[in-house]
Amino acid sequence: MSTIGLSSASVPAVRSPRNRMSPVVMLSAGFLLxxxxxxxxxxxxxxxxxxxxxLAARLKPPxxxxxxxxxxxxxxxxxxxxxxxMIFAVRTSILxxxxxxxxxxxxxxxxxxxxxxxxxxxxxxxxxxxDAQAAIPALFLALTMxxxxxxxxxxxxxxxxxxxxxxxxxLARGLVVSEQESDYINAVEALGAGPSRIILRHLxxxxxxxxxxxxxxxxxxxxxxxxxxxxxxLGVQPxxxxxxxxxxxxxxxxxxAWWIAVFPGLTIFLTTLSMSLFGDWLRDRFDPTSExx
Amino acid sequence: xxxxxxxxxxxxxxxxxxxxxxxFVALRLAGDPAEIMLPSDTPPDVRAYYxxxxxxxxxxxxxxxRYIASAVRGDFGLSFADDRPAFAAVIEAxxxxxxxxxxxxxxxxxxxxxxxxxxxLRHNRAADRLAMAVAVFGYAIPVFFLGILLILLxxxxxxxxxxxxxxSLWHLILPTVTLGLPLAGRLARFARTATxxxxxxxxxxxxxGRGVMPLAVIIRHALPNAAVPLLMFIGIEIGHILAGSAxxxxxxxxxxxxxxxxxxxxxxxxAVVQAVIFTVTIIMVGANLLxxxxxxxxxxxxxxxxxxxxxxx
Numbered sequence: 001m002s003t004i005g006l007s008s009a010s011v012p013a014v015r016s017p018r019n020r021m022s023p024v025v026m027l028s029a030g031f032l033l034x035x036x037x038x039x040x041x042x043x044x045x046x047x048x049x050x051x052x053x054x055l056a057a058r059l060k061p062p063x064x065x066x067x068x069x070x071x072x073x074x075x076x077x078x079x080x081x082x083x084x085x086m087i088f089a090v091r092t093s094i095l096x097x098x099x100x101x102x103x104x105x106x107x108x109x110x111x112x113x114x115x116x117x118x119x120x121x122x123x124x125x126x127x128x129x130x131d132a133q134a135a136i137p138a139l140f141l142a143l144t145m146x147x148x149x150x151x152x153x154x155x156x157x158x159x160x161x162x163x164x165x166x167x168x169x170x171l172a173r174g175l176v177v178s179e180q181e182s183d184y185i186n187a188v189e190a191l192g193a194g195p196s197r198i199i200l201r202h203l204x205x206x207x208x209x210x211x212x213x214x215x216x217x218x219x220x221x222x223x224x225x226x227x228x229x230x231x232x233x234l235g236v237q238p239x240x241x242x243x244x245x246x247x248x249x250x251x252x253x254x255x256x257a258w259w260i261a262v263f264p265g266l267t268i269f270l271t272t273l274s275m276s277l278f279g280d281w282l283r284d285r286f287d288p289t290s291e292x293x
Numbered sequence: 294x295x296x297x298x299x300x301x302x303x304x305x306x307x308x309x310x311x312x313x314x315x316x317f318v319a320l321r322l323a324g325d326p327a328e329i330m331l332p333s334d335t336p337p338d339v340r341a342y343y344x345x346x347x348x349x350x351x352x353x354x355x356x357x358x359r360y361i362a363s364a365v366r367g368d369f370g371l372s373f374a375d376d377r378p379a380f381a382a383v384i385e386a387x388x389x390x391x392x393x394x395x396x397x398x399x400x401x402x403x404x405x406x407x408x409x410x411x412x413x414l415r416h417n418r419a420a421d422r423l424a425m426a427v428a429v430f431g432y433a434i435p436v437f438f439l440g441i442l443l444i445l446l447x448x449x450x451x452x453x454x455x456x457x458x459x460x461s462l463w464h465l466i467l468p469t470v471t472l473g474l475p476l477a478g479r480l481a482r483f484a485r486t487a488t489x490x491x492x493x494x495x496x497x498x499x500x501x502g503r504g505v506m507p508l509a510v511i512i513r514h515a516l517p518n519a520a521v522p523l524l525m526f527i528g529i530e531i532g533h534i535l536a537g538s539a540x541x542x543x544x545x546x547x548x549x550x551x552x553x554x555x556x557x558x559x560x561x562x563x564a565v566v567q568a569v570i571f572t573v574t575i576i577m578v579g580a581n582l583l584x585x586x587x588x589x590x591x592x593x594x595x596x597x598x599x600x601x602x603x604x605x606x
Binding site for chain 1: 437441567
């Protein structure tokens with residue numbers, strides 16, 4: 001980067017458009033920031049409690065004024081404020097997706113490290129598990145577990161983390177295997193560094209960028225897994241609320257009250273879209289192993 | 294090569310075995326199968342009868358072997374819903390999912406592939422950006438939201454297409470679009486990357502240098518070389534199609550295995566759940582095995598037909 005000034009005369013500055021955020025990426029990042037803020041500040045932002053019913057104001061369209069309150073995004077079949085419910089639904093959905101992503105990333109990466117460091121039979125066994133996971137779609141596996149164990153929130157978060165742990169394992173294993181061959185690791189090893197020092201001080205920081213990019217690219221899938229399950233009525237249960245659950249409930253009132261389903265759906269869509277665009281930019285920017293076209 | 298095929302098949306078989314074993318372990322971890330599988334109002338003597346019939350009083354190893362043996366025979370017990378073998382329900386629903394999945398894949402190939410190739414040929418120009426914007430929308434939109442928007446527009450407002458059931462071909466349209474559009478988006482992106490990669494190869498640049506038209510270069514040189522990655526892509530996407538089918542079939546009341554699974558999870562009809570997950574595993578592993586075999590056959594570097602032909606020539 002520091003040589004750009006010297007070489008710019010002969011070589012066009014290839015790297016600068018790659019680093020600069022395009023307006024679309026900036027918009028995506030901005031939207032994600034808003035989503036995170038809404039999730040954090042839900043208690044202060046919501047105009048009404050999200051479970052407060054007003055049976056006199058059921059299925060009211062957006063911008064309805066009733067009993068001294070304005071229902072900006074309308075009300076649902078029980079007269080609950082859609083905006084307030086959505087704010088809390090964003091909190092639930094984001095919280096579950098973030099926790100699911102963290103659990104999946106940590107578990108998957110650890111397995112990848114174990115496979116790459118120990119090799120041999122352990123490696124084979126772990127990769128076999130990865131293959132088995134890849135053989136069943138995450139949604140199907142999650143549904144099966146819900147059928148066996150019944151629904152509870154802890155199990156549900158673990159199930160959401162199913163989506164993608166195998167990708168972290170594959171990625172971490174591949175990167176560590178190739179890094180281990182490199183000269184600097186050999187040098188550090190020759191200097192007498194132990195395994196934990198090599199892993200924590202050298203291997204992990206060197207592959208961290210790729211892992212973070214993977215987590216970002218995986219995040220939309222995790223949100224979709226949670227919202228899909230909740231949409232099917234098998235995830236977050238009432239009186240709790242999630243974007244998928246709202247959409248699933250609103251489905252029954254589509255003809256008369258489209259707003260119940262459309263606003264939460266739009267929120268999920270914009271969140272996953274922004275995350276994909278932002279993740280793509282992050283990969284181009286920070287992952288040296290990716291190729292840009 | 295035959296050794297490789299044999300090893301690969303063995304590995305596929307092993308993957309299925311691991312999945313089936315994992316289901317067994319999960320089921321036993323979840324508690325007493327007699328408690329979970331039978332309705333909660335089952336009298337104790339009936340419960341005891343089933344416990345003996347299912348061999349739950351035997352040692353765990355014997356239970357496991359019996360489980361594997363009956364899984365191989367496709368015997369997962371009776372469905373609560375209609376008292377028939379669970380596997381029969383799956384076999385009945387399978388063609389419907391196959392029809393929906395293949396029509397969605399067809400739509401994706403017809404829309405996504407040309408879009409991606411066009412984008413690559415117009416690299417970094419307006420057409421490229423437009424095509425990629427459409428593709429990103431296509432794959433970022435959740436299938437359940439897309440399905441609901443399509444129902445809202447075509448079934449409720451315009452009233453031109455049915456929103457539920459599977460009686461006619463008209464019923465196939467909305468589910469196909471819902472399942473196929475995200476697929477088309479991913480395929481377009483993939484096709485663009487693959488084409489750009491091939492276009493950068495020396496032999497393509499040489500062909501272009503000789504004055505061959507870009508489209509002819511694509512058809513004569515790029516497409517045959519993109520066949521392998523495309524095949525791998527479809528192999529991966531089969532998982533997405535199946536996962537999507539669970540949601541899409543539920544929205545459109547399409548009687549396939551996705552809807553069957555969701556319904557039986559809701560009613561905790563565990564025999565059917567196991568039969569579905571076993572079938573899905575077989576399909577996924579079988580599809581990936583098939584992709585690998587075809588890959589070996591058509592990629593000359595891996596020593597298939599082409600290498601054999603090359604030696605004769």
